[in-house]
Amino acid sequence: MSSLQSLRLAHLHHSHTKGATTRHSLMRTSLSAVPVIDIRGLEGASRFSTISDIGKACREKGYFQVANHNIPSSTLYGALHVASAFFDSETDEKQRLMSDDITKPVRFHMIKEMVIGEEKIQRLFLKHYAHPLEEWIHMWPSEPLEYRNNMGTYSVEVRKLALQVMEAIMESLGLGRGYLKNQMHDGFQVMALHAYPLCEHTNPCPSFGIAPHSDYSIITIVLQSSPGLEELDPKTNTWELLPHRYDSLCVHVGNYLEVISNGLYKSAVHQVSSNRDSDRVSIASLHSLSIDEQVCVADKLITECTPKGYKDSNLRDFLRFLPINKGQHLQCNDYIDTLKIK
Ligand SMILES: O=C(O)CCC(=O)C(=O)O
Numbered sequence: 001m002s003s004l005q006s007l008r009l010a011h012l013h014h015s016h017t018k019g020a021t022t023r024h025s026l027m028r029t030s031l032s033a034v035p036v037i038d039i040r041g042l043e044g045a046s047r048f049s050t051i052s053d054i055g056k057a058c059r060e061k062g063y064f065q066v067a068n069h070n071i072p073s074s075t076l077y078g079a080l081h082v083a084s085a086f087f088d089s090e091t092d093e094k095q096r097l098m099s100d101d102i103t104k105p106v107r108f109h110m111i112k113e114m115v116i117g118e119e120k121i122q123r124l125f126l127k128h129y130a131h132p133l134e135e136w137i138h139m140w141p142s143e144p145l146e147y148r149n150n151m152g153t154y155s156v157e158v159r160k161l162a163l164q165v166m167e168a169i170m171e172s173l174g175l176g177r178g179y180l181k182n183q184m185h186d187g188f189q190v191m192a193l194h195a196y197p198l199c200e201h202t203n204p205c206p207s208f209g210i211a212p213h214s215d216y217s218i219i220t221i222v223l224q225s226s227p228g229l230e231e232l233d234p235k236t237n238t239w240e241l242l243p244h245r246y247d248s249l250c251v252h253v254g255n256y257l258e259v260i261s262n263g264l265y266k267s268a269v270h271q272v273s274s275n276r277d278s279d280r281v282s283i284a285s286l287h288s289l290s291i292d293e294q295v296c297v298a299d300k301l302i303t304e305c306t307p308k309g310y311k312d313s314n315l316r317d318f319l320r321f322l323p324i325n326k327g328q329h330l331q332c333n334d335y336i337d338t339l340k341i342k
């Protein structure tokens with residue numbers, strides 16, 4: 001495939017609206033403010049300065065883009081292509097995987113809204129567990145035919161990158177390279193795929209992609225087919241539109257990294273605005289410890305001046321928390337707020 005421009009979701013040209021009241025109408029800052037980490041710097045003599053740059057980005061922003069990772073463009077495009085093809089297809093697979101049960105390891109969901117008495121698709125969503133791959137891949141969509149192969153290849157590659165980044169993050173916190181290494185190797189990976197239809201409304205577009213939220217992960221790595229992801233800059237309280245480069249990936253500090261770091265690295269609050277120029281597909285890969293493994297504040301980061309700020313918790317606690325909070329979309333920092341020791 002030569003270009004992501006061909007990633008069109010032709011039949012999804014529905015408008016998607018959500019109450020403008022939920023939208024954070026904050027100013028956007030310039031594109032250049034999003035930190036970019038050249039991940040090759042982790043090899044060799046520049047490791048120390050790269051780790052320090054990663055630490056600064058996590059502390060000051062909670063997000064950064066990764067350049068020069070080893071994931072081939074063909075793997076990125078291949079994953080976006082099958083994601084798009086799945087959302088675009090009319091197969092029974094969607095029906096088979098459709099569910100409101102958020103505890104299912106593989107789940108397809110359609111978020112619809114009433115717009116002037118008419119039901120419109122706001123967003124399509126497919127979630128699947130991804131690690132260990134052999135355990136889950138047979139449950140993934142079997143159509144399009146290349147889905148499992150392309151998405152499987154990407155999930156393995158992005159996990160390697162996530163492990164490399166998490167190791168560097170632990171080092172940046174002064175916890176050492178081996179901190180939680182085995183637990184992260186045995187950890188959990190879930191992929192959340194989204195398709196956002198084109199917004200048909202004229203400016204200002206009243207519709208909304210995903211409301212502001214933070215992720216239930218240590219880190220999340222997002223791949224997007226076109227711009228739309230916006231990050232809340234905690235210092236300026238403004239939204240930054242993530243610049244779109246075809247082969248760059250965005251890393252978010254997730255709720256569990258906020259816990260481990262005792263609040264030194266805060267969860268990235270992000271949202272997706274509606275698309276006025278094109279349909280959009282994204283693949284978020286969420287990485288955390290295994291489902292029953294307790295995540296605790298690192299002992300080394302608990303001091304007299306910085307007492308333990310978060311309760312111990314695990315992913316299963318989060319899954320239990322979701323249904324009582326309507327299950328679909330957490331707003332901002334709903335979950336992490338329940339873990340804070342006040
Ligand atoms: O569509 C995106 O870029 C972001 C998706 C997201 O925030 C998520 O899956 O948690």
Ligand SMILES: [Fe+2]
Pocket residue numbers: 213214215270284
């Ligand atoms: Fe997210």
